[in-house]
Amino acid sequence: MTKEKKTRLTRVGIFYDGNYFWHVSTFYYQHHERRSRLSVGGLHRFLRYQIAQLEATQPELCKIVDAHYFRGRLSASEAAKAAGDVLFYERLFDDVLNAEGVTQHHLPLSRAGKGKKKEKGVDVLFALEAYERAIHEDFDVVVLIAADGDYIPLVKKLHALGIRVMVLGWDLEHEGEAKREPTTTYTSFELMEEATYPVMMNELIDSRAYRSDPIINGLFVSKSGADDRLRDTKGRPYQPPMAHTRSSNEPLEEQGNGDEASTDEEGVKLAGEPLPELTMTVQDSLPSPEVKVIGRIELPDFQEHLDRASEPLPDIKEGYVNALKAGFGFIDVGIGENAFFHYKSLAGITFSDLSVGDRVELELDRNEKGQLIAKNVTLPFD
Numbered sequence: 001m002t003k004e005k006k007t008r009l010t011r012v013g014i015f016y017d018g019n020y021f022w023h024v025s026t027f028y029y030q031h032h033e034r035r036s037r038l039s040v041g042g043l044h045r046f047l048r049y050q051i052a053q054l055e056a057t058q059p060e061l062c063k064i065v066d067a068h069y070f071r072g073r074l075s076a077s078e079a080a081k082a083a084g085d086v087l088f089y090e091r092l093f094d095d096v097l098n099a100e101g102v103t104q105h106h107l108p109l110s111r112a113g114k115g116k117k118k119e120k121g122v123d124v125l126f127a128l129e130a131y132e133r134a135i136h137e138d139f140d141v142v143v144l145i146a147a148d149g150d151y152i153p154l155v156k157k158l159h160a161l162g163i164r165v166m167v168l169g170w171d172l173e174h175e176g177e178a179k180r181e182p183t184t185t186y187t188s189f190e191l192m193e194e195a196t197y198p199v200m201m202n203e204l205i206d207s208r209a210y211r212s213d214p215i216i217n218g219l220f221v222s223k224s225g226a227d228d229r230l231r232d233t234k235g236r237p238y239q240p241p242m243a244h245t246r247s248s249n250e251p252l253e254e255q256g257n258g259d260e261a262s263t264d265e266e267g268v269k270l271a272g273e274p275l276p277e278l279t280m281t282v283q284d285s286l287p288s289p290e291v292k293v294i295g296r297i298e299l300p301d302f303q304e305h306l307d308r309a310s311e312p313l314p315d316i317k318e319g320y321v322n323a324l325k326a327g328f329g330f331i332d333v334g335i336g337e338n339a340f341f342h343y344k345s346l347a348g349i350t351f352s353d354l355s356v357g358d359r360v361e362l363e364l365d366r367n368e369k370g371q372l373i374a375k376n377v378t379l380p381f382d
Helices: 018-030 040-054 076-081 086-099 122-137 149-160 189-194 201-206 302-309
Strands: 010-017 062-073 103-108 141-145 164-169 172-174 183-185 197-200 318-324 328-332 339-342 359-366 372-378
Touching: 010 018, 010 040, 010 122, 018 062, 018 183, 040 062, 040 086, 040 141, 040 164, 040 197, 062 122, 076 086, 086 103, 103 122, 122 141, 122 149, 141 149, 149 164, 149 189, 164 189, 189 197, 197 201, 339 359
Parallel strands: 010 062, 010 141, 062 103, 141 164, 164 197, 339 372
Antiparallel strands: 172 183, 318 328, 318 359, 328 339, 359 372
């Protein structure tokens, strides 16, 4: 006898690949026009509305009953030796997750040679925890915020339990520093095809149709207001570190708002109360993971892209695959500039049909950044 539902609620479980989520959030903060990090609460609200639409129910009847976040982490001693106040910023993000009811799972980072650290075992823990929770929590829908094709067996197992699976994917691209090819991040297309509800988030976020949608805009941390939940640190208002520090011989500037510095008995000037307009949300104050910036970052010359986009396209109809990545690749068309292609650009073939060195037929075009791209990529019949 099958177990009958006691309510009409749609029970939702969410599982975060923490490193992937942080990478996506950092992309929007550093490289996207929104210049803001993803909001955990806003993402949960979006999921309730999205699932309600797909499940033909109401958002009020879609409830997130469990949420888990998985990531590798430095030990306390290693974090204390790292540049910046790593422990403090990790605790700030911990507070954000705790406030949204997200349970955290951390594994120690493993040494990968040359002093580098990498995650090990996080994906296994992710899959085991998600499957076990799905069995015991009686989920209707499981949401995976992950990009790796290694999670395909998990999706199949969840389907075997009768659970619908939503995968949130991002296809991201930005100019790589001192690199000819752009830096790209893609969700495994096999994982997206296996999901019950595949959702390409970057397409929704960048669509003009949703520019004024409050649910889409709510995916990002608002820059207009401060997060009061975490303002009190050790009995005083929290003020994030500033990007510019004043030298010891630089005089204090008058702020003009009554918050003047005071002087103690020895004549040493003490800082006044932090100014409200200088405070940031917790997510805005968090540092980017595993990113080191040396010197000054030069933004790409937009005029250069416009000039390149106005150049006539070469009359080339074929080329040779010279690189294949996770769902995308590059084709040598013999002009000194490789043509980028995505698995969605294939015609009549699948991505697994391609190998490096294959001759392919294609149509050349340029994207809005002026980069050469290939469309309708296919294998010749001869």
